Amino acid sequence: MTERKRALTDLRPAAQETLFAGWRVTPELKAKLRARISQAEAAPTRKAPKARKPWQRWGGATAVAAAAVVTLAILGQPPVVKEEARPAEVSAAAVTDGYGRSGAPAEGLMKPPGSAEYTVTVMDEAGPPLSGVEAKGKAFQVVTTGASAVEFDNDDTAVTAVPAVEAQPGRKIVLNAEYQLQVTDAVTAMQRLQTLAATTAGYVVDAALNKGHDGSWAGRLTLRLPSGQYNGAIAEIRRIGEVQQERQWSQDVTERYYDLEARIRIQEEYERKLQELAAKATTFDDWMKLTRQINDTRALIEQMQGSLKLLSNQVEYSTINILFTQPAPGKEPPPPPDEDKGLWASMTRAFQRSIDWFGALGQSLLVGAAAVAPFLVAVAVFGLIGLALWRRRRTGPSA
Amino acid sequence: MEATMAGTAALDLADRERALEQLVDAYGDSILQLAYFYLKDRDLAEDIFQDVFTRVYLQLHTFRGESSVKTWIYRIAVNLCHDRLRSWNMRRVLLLGQDFLSNIPLLPTEVDAVEQVLANADRQQLLQKVMELPVEYREVVLLYYYEEMDTREVAEALRLSVGTVRSRLHRARARLKAMLTEGGYAHD
Numbered sequence: 001m002t003e004r005k006r007a008l009t010d011l012r013p014a015a016q017e018t019l020f021a022g023w024r025v026t027p028e029l030k031a032k033l034r035a036r037i038s039q040a041e042a043a044p045t046r047k048a049p050k051a052r053k054p055w056q057r058w059g060g061a062t063a064v065a066a067a068a069v070v071t072l073a074i075l076g077q078p079p080v081v082k083e084e085a086r087p088a089e090v091s092a093a094a095v096t097d098g099y100g101r102s103g104a105p106a107e108g109l110m111k112p113p114g115s116a117e118y119t120v121t122v123m124d125e126a127g128p129p130l131s132g133v134e135a136k137g138k139a140f141q142v143v144t145t146g147a148s149a150v151e152f153d154n155d156d157t158a159v160t161a162v163p164a165v166e167a168q169p170g171r172k173i174v175l176n177a178e179y180q181l182q183v184t185d186a187v188t189a190m191q192r193l194q195t196l197a198a199t200t201a202g203y204v205v206d207a208a209l210n211k212g213h214d215g216s217w218a219g220r221l222t223l224r225l226p227s228g229q230y231n232g233a234i235a236e237i238r239r240i241g242e243v244q245q246e247r248q249w250s251q252d253v254t255e256r257y258y259d260l261e262a263r264i265r266i267q268e269e270y271e272r273k274l275q276e277l278a279a280k281a282t283t284f285d286d287w288m289k290l291t292r293q294i295n296d297t298r299a300l301i302e303q304m305q306g307s308l309k310l311l312s313n314q315v316e317y318s319t320i321n322i323l324f325t326q327p328a329p330g331k332e333p334p335p336p337p338d339e340d341k342g343l344w345a346s347m348t349r350a351f352q353r354s355i356d357w358f359g360a361l362g363q364s365l366l367v368g369a370a371a372v373a374p375f376l377v378a379v380a381v382f383g384l385i386g387l388a389l390w391r392r393r394r395t396g397p398s399a
Numbered sequence: 400m401e402a403t404m405a406g407t408a409a410l411d412l413a414d415r416e417r418a419l420e421q422l423v424d425a426y427g428d429s430i431l432q433l434a435y436f437y438l439k440d441r442d443l444a445e446d447i448f449q450d451v452f453t454r455v456y457l458q459l460h461t462f463r464g465e466s467s468v469k470t471w472i473y474r475i476a477v478n479l480c481h482d483r484l485r486s487w488n489m490r491r492v493l494l495l496g497q498d499f500l501s502n503i504p505l506l507p508t509e510v511d512a513v514e515q516v517l518a519n520a521d522r523q524q525l526l527q528k529v530m531e532l533p534v535e536y537r538e539v540v541l542l543y544y545y546e547e548m549d550t551r552e553v554a555e556a557l558r559l560s561v562g563t564v565r566s567r568l569h570r571a572r573a574r575l576k577a578m579l580t581e582g583g584y585a586h587d
Contacts, residue, residue, distance in 0.1 A: 011525065011526050011529060011541075011544055011545050012545055014523050014525065014526040015432070015526055015545070017523075019435065019526070020428075020431075020432055020435070023431070023441065024427075024428050024431070025423060025427035025428055025431060025448070029445060029448065030423065032445075032449055033423070033448070033449045033452050033453065036449045036450075037419075037452075037453050037456050040453050040457060041457070292424075
């Protein structure tokens with residue numbers, strides 16, 4: 001190898017040390033490859049669509065966008081699935097504080113010890129959470145971690161305490177919540193939420209606060225709090241502002257968690273046996289094969305350990321997303337979405353939006369005209385001069 | 400491994416599963432790294448890796464053995480990387496790293512000086528500068544020096560003439576010299 005070649009082949013160790021340290025084809029990547037191959041084999045062979053010209057693409061997109069804008073303007077905003085405001089308190093007969101899912105025992109309920117006050121939010125499997133006890137048309141059973149359980153009747157109101165069901169220790173539940181609040185002072189709200197994170201030994205993942213041109217404020221915050229603090233934090237968040245939307249949901253990862261643990265144990269045992277075999281290998285080929293297998297197994301173990309760690313973190317810390325707004329001063333907050341129901345109200349609203357939309361369109365056209373006016377004037381001046389010169393030249397010789 | 404993979408004799412083309420396994424073991428890491436050198440993104444590189452070996456698997460029966468398996472796989476990888484680089488999103492990224500050096504004419508007498516600069520450069524800095532080269536120079540440098548292909552193999556993988564490969568290598572080294580000199584790595 002020449003000196004020239006030696007200088008640049010130093011790239012390899014440099015790249016291996018930095019760019020590619022620990023990066024190689026893992027069993028997981030191989031599995032992804034297998035999946036892609038299966039997908040490719042299953043997919044019918046089809047001719048690639050003929051590439052469209054940019055203006056064709058833009059034309060289509062513009063038409064769709066315009067149609068969407070007009071439709072929205074005329075029909076108003078698309079319907080939003082709204083939760084009906086329901087009282088969150090349940091009678092003292094039930095001793096639970098948490099959430100559940102329909103048709104199945106609730107998971108991971110956390111009731112402050114010794115508390116007789118509670119709030120129940122029942123999570124419908126197929127939809128948004130149903131606050132309180134007025135879940136329609138379904139029987140719900142909530143199993144508590146305390147001394148009793150609660151059953152919700154089909155008549156939406158009856159609440160019955162049922163014999164205690166001991167919560168299984170070691171359940172692994174991931175808790176999540178989303179809140180949309182309207183606050184009177186966004187800066188204070190942000191401070192209170194950050195304080196909440198600090199006092200509950202949680203942390204703020206992401207926070208932003210923006211002031212609008214009209215003096216309104218909008219903020220968002222993602223909190224990760226120890227799961228044991230979840231209920232207290234929810235209560236505090238509700239106090240910070242008027243709740244406009246609320247969603248709580250849970251995920252039982254117990255099976256996945258213990259399955260991962262078991263698989264790690266099995267793989268570690270397998271790795272140990274491979275190492276024993278490698279130590280006894282008599283040929284280079286055997287040793288090489290076993291070493292490769294050991295490496296693959298190690299990579300798999302580390303990948304599973306990573307997943308387990310992530311899962312543990314998700315269980316230990318619940319995630320709460322909060323969006324909050326402060327209306328512009330002197331501006332009436334928009335009416336609650338529950339108001340103005342009915343056909344006439346919808347028609348009025350749609351008509352009003354159309355008027356607003358046409359008004360905005362008119363304004364945009366005027367602004368556009370103002371923007372091009374100087375160019376039009378310049379074009380007109382040059383045009384007139386040109387026209388005058390042309391006429392003079394035409395009439396000149398004959399004069 | 401390359402000794403057995405260079406021809407198709409050791410590769411059981413009838414057993415696609417086994418052949419794929421062998422090829423992934425032999426070239427998987429290299430293809431990942433090659434794709435990274437083009438795209439500078441691990442996720443994209445892993446995506447290219449999957450595309451390459453999916454294509455290899457599906458087209459294994461069309462491989463005629465006119466070139467080595469290695470060259471064939473590299474050619475697929477290079478083509479896919481080129482396609483990806485031509486995509487709009489990648490162009491936007493690459494605009495940020497537009498090469499600003501003009502073509503530098505290189506006289507034969509300058510070659511020794513170039514090698515001296517390259518030899519003295521810190522390895523990591525050299526790698527960084529190679530990554531900053533325009534793609535047409537970066538690819539020849541990587542295939543020639545990093546993958547240790549000869550110019551004929553590089554030409555086959557890139558579908559270029561051997562002369563073009565040599566000329567690009569020549570210019571790539573000149574650019575590296577200029578970049579390293581600007582960065583204060585020249586030892587006069």
